[in-house]
Amino acid sequence: MSGPAPIRVGLLAYGAIGYEHNLAIQNTPGLRLVAVCDAKPERLAAASELAADFIGFADATQMLDSGLLDLVVISTPPNSHFHWAKESLMRGIHVVLEKPMALTATECDELMALAHEKSLLLVVYQNRRFDADFVTLRSLIASGAIGDVYQFDTFVGGYSRPCDYWHSDAAVSGGAIFDWGSHFIDQILNVITDDVAHVSGQNHKRVWKHATNADHAQVTITFATGKQATFIHSDLAAARKPKFYVLGTLGAIVGDWNPLAEPAVADLPAVITVHRQNSAVEQVALAPLADYEFHRSIVAYLTTGTPMSVSGSSIAQCGGNYASCGRISAQQCNARRAETSRRQHNPRGLTVSANASVKWGFLGAGYVANQAMGSAVHAATNAQLFGVASRDKRRSKKLKPIQVYDTYQQLLDDPQIDAVYISLANHQHLEWVTKSLEAGKHVLCEKPLGLRAAEVQEMMACAQRCEKIFG
Numbered sequence: 214m215s216g217p218a219p220i221r222v223g224l225l226a227y228g229a230i231g232y233e234h235n236l237a238i239q240n241t242p243g244l245r246l247v248a249v250c251d252a253k254p255e256r257l258a259a260a261s262e263l264a265a266d267f268i269g270f271a272d273a274t275q276m277l278d279s280g281l282l283d284l285v286v287i288s289t290p291p292n293s294h295f296h297w298a299k300e301s302l303m304r305g306i307h308v309v310l311e312k313p314m315a316l317t318a319t320e321c322d323e324l325m326a327l328a329h330e331k332s333l334l335l336v337v338y339q340n341r342r343f344d345a346d347f348v349t350l351r352s353l354i355a356s357g358a359i360g361d362v363y364q365f366d367t368f369v370g371g372y373s374r375p376c377d378y379w380h381s382d383a384a385v386s387g388g389a390i391f392d393w394g395s396h397f398i399d400q401i402l403n404v405i406t407d408d409v410a411h412v413s414g415q416n417h418k419r420v421w422k423h424a425t426n427a428d429h430a431q432v433t434i435t436f437a438t439g440k441q442a443t444f445i446h447s448d449l450a451a452a453r454k455p456k457f458y459v460l461g462t463l464g465a466i467v468g469d470w471n472p473l474a475e476p477a478v479a480d481l482p483a484v485i486t487v488h489r490q491n492s493a494v495e496q497v498a499l500a501p502l503a504d505y506e507f508h509r510s511i512v513a514y515l516t517t518g519t520p521m522s523v524s525g526s527s528i529a530q531c532g533g534n535y536a537s538c539g540r541i542s543a544q545q546c547n548a549r550r551a552e553t554s555r556r557q558h559n560p561r562g563l564t565v566s567a568n569a570s571v572k573w574g575f576l577g578a579g580y581v582a583n584q585a586m587g588s589a590v591h592a593a594t595n596a597q598l599f600g601v602a603s604r605d606k607r608r609s610k611k612l613k614p615i616q617v618y619d620t621y622q623q624l625l626d627d628p629q630i631d632a633v634y635i636s637l638a639n640h641q642h643l644e645w646v647t648k649s650l651e652a653g654k655h656v657l658c659e660k661p662l663g664l665r666a667a668e669v670q671e672m673m674a675c676a677q678r679c680e681k682i683f684g
Contacts, residue, residue, distance in 0.1 A: 217516050220307075223248035223276055225297060226288040227256040230311060234286050234338075235263045237505040243512035244284075250276040273297060282306050284334070284511070292385045295320040298335065302327045307334040307515065312395035316387045334515060339523045341396035342403060343506050345499040346468050346482035350457055351404055352500055353466055358487055360463030363440045365405060367397040368454035369479060370429075370447035374421060381424035389430040389446045390414070397444045398432065407436040410673045413684045420449060437677065456483040464489050570597045574624045574654070576645055577636040578603035578612055581659060586634055587612045600624050621645060625652040632682075635659060643668045646683065650675045655682040 222238055224231050227249055238244045249260045250270040257269040270276040277285070277300055284307040287297050295315040301308050302324065314321050314337050328335035341347060354362055370393075379385040386392055412434050416427035429447040436442075445454065457468030468483030485497045503509075513519035573590050575582055578601050590598045591613070601609040602618040609617045618624040625633070625648060632655040635645050643663055649656045656676070663669040676683035 217243070219243055219245035220512060220515055221245055221247040221281060221283045223250065223282040223285045223306075224260070224288065225250050225273055225276065225285055225301075227251040227260050228288060230288050230338075231256070231260065231286075232263070233340075234288070234309075234508075235260055237508040239263055241505050241508040241512060243516060244508060247281045248276050248279065274300070277301055277304050277306065284309065284515075286338070287311060290379050290385045291387050291391065292316060295324065298324050299327065302331060302333055302335065305331060305333065308336070309511070310335070310337050312337050312339065313387055313391045316391070334511070336511075336521060336523055337395075338507065339396065339399050340507060341400060342523060343502060344482060345502055346456070346485055347400050348502060349485050349497060349500045350459065350466055350468060351400075353485075353487060353497065354404055354459065354461070358464065359459065359461030359466055362405065362459055362461045364458075364460040365401055365440075365442040366445075366454070366458040367401065367443065368445045368447070368450075368456060368458075369393045369397065370445070370450050371453055371476065371478070372451040373448055373476070375424040375426060375428075375448050377423065381421075381426050383425040383427075386426065389416070389426045390432055390444070392426075393446045394430070394432060394444055398434070401434065401442040401444065405436060405440055405442060407438045407440060408677070410435045410437045411676060411682060411684045417449070437673070453478070457485075570595055572597050572599040572629055572631045574599055574618075574627070574630040574633045575601040575603070575612065575614070575636070576621050576624065576633060576649070578605060578608035579636050582634070582636045583608060583611060586636070599630055600627060622648070625649055625654065628653075630654060632657065639664060643672065646672045647675050650679045650681050650683060653679070653681070657684055 220243060222244055224234055224246070227235075231249075231251075235246060235249075238246045246264045246267050248268045248270060249257055250273050251257055251260075252271055254271075260267070260269075268279070268281065270279075276282070285297075285301045286309045287294060287301070288311045289297055291311075291313055294310055294313070298308050298310055298315070308324075308328070315324060324335055353359070375381040380392060383389075412432065414433070415431045417429040419428050421428050427446075429449045430445070432444045434442045453470055455467050455469050457466065459466040465488040467486050467488065469486070470478040471481040471484055472478075474481035482499055485499065487495045487497055489495070507523065510519070510521045510523075514521050573596060575586070575598070582601075587598060590596045598612060598614045600616040600618055601612050601614045602621045602624040603609045606617060616627070618627070624630065633649040635642060635649065635656065635658045637645055637659075639661060642658055642661070646656050646658050646662070650672075658672075662672060672683060
């Protein structure tokens with residue numbers, strides 16, 4: 214008796230990653246390449262070097278309408294992911310997307326809802342889940358080798374001029390965090406599965422004027438349990454940090470970039486070492502991996518219903534939005550928030566699209582508000598300084614808001630305001646952060662958040678209860 218018919222796969226765009234998928238399809242029982250689409254004939258010719266038995270297309274719509282496909286792998290630039298994924302799902306075709314899933318949380322939600330409605334697979338190709346260094350690190354952590362992990366720092370980059378391709382164009386790629394960040398933040402959330410309390414982000418644009426991506430970008434994730442994780446992508450780091458730096462209650466794990474891969478250090482797995490309490494250091498051999506595990510899991514899911522370790526909902530958090538906070542620059546006012554589960558913990562989160570504007574209200578109009586925050590919001594393309602409430606009306610007007618309020622509460626009662634920046638005296642932070650969150654506003658508070666740890670915990674609990682961003 215013959216087995217199930219092979220899953221008929223089409224590749225939409227054929228670049229370097231298209232070759233990787235082609236190779237995997239040729240070596241994964243149950244998958245068959247039947248179509249490749251690319252506008253460049255030489256790329257179709259390149260695809261035929263691995264698999265000659267497919268139909269080539271120059272038009273993506275024609276390939277999707279051909280009736281040949283059960284599954285499509287979409288490797289087009291990120292700003293087109295939503296369009297082609299939706300077109301494919303509407304035609305009843307399963308979808309594998311290159312990261313990121315899409316450029317906004319709204320687009321991710323729409324794709325996931327459509328896939329659910331039509332009972333179709335929608336998944337992002339998170340191939341870095343299966344990197345030998347990460348698999349080894351995750352296994353060590355799961356074994357308890359360093360106790361309970363409370364800090365997980367990741368880094369990629371160096372000091373080099375960004376490329377001139379679409380990867381460096383924020384309008385196309387989504388920005389630096391949407392590139393490597395999709396992988397590293399996925400790895401972080403794969404290890405630390407606690408609920409996310411809040412997220413902060415910082416973009417620097419200082420040297421590379423030919424590119425619109427940030428030159429240096431950092432995301433900090435704080436979990437409800439107090440654990441923290443960071444991701445940094447830098448083209449300005451003359452001295453690299455380790456790829457992985459993980460602290461636990463019984464030791465640490467460090468993943469150092471392999472110098473043999475210089476200058477393209479990301480091409481080789483990191484060198485993993487475990488650091489013990491007694492200062493002993495042990496280098497750990499990388500875990501052996503089976504080839505094409507992701508593609509084999511697709512076959513298992515579509516033929517037997519075996520759940521995949523990578524799912525659409527788990528990936529949306531890495532292609533969704535990161536919270537804006539800290540000293541907000543023009544880019545940061547459109548920063549994306551990363552969440553453990555956007556629907557459960559922040560369904561009304563701060564999402565800024567290209568055509569939307571976050572209306573900010575300031576509680577206090579002191580030196581920091583006037584010298585830093587005010588000018589940053591005014592300079593941002595997706596933010597508006599709507600209102601200021603301060604005891605000093607002269608300082609309030611100096612910030613040039615649309616509205617000046619007589620009291621803090623009057624500002625909070627205005628439904629037009631989306632987010633509140635608090636630069637009041639330190640002892641007032643707890644009161645007004647809590648009142649702002651309960652008024653339905655996202656909150657950015659000057660340091661320190663509170664005068665005692667209990668105050669900070671109370672604010673975090675309030676933010677989670679009110680389902681608002683707080684930092």
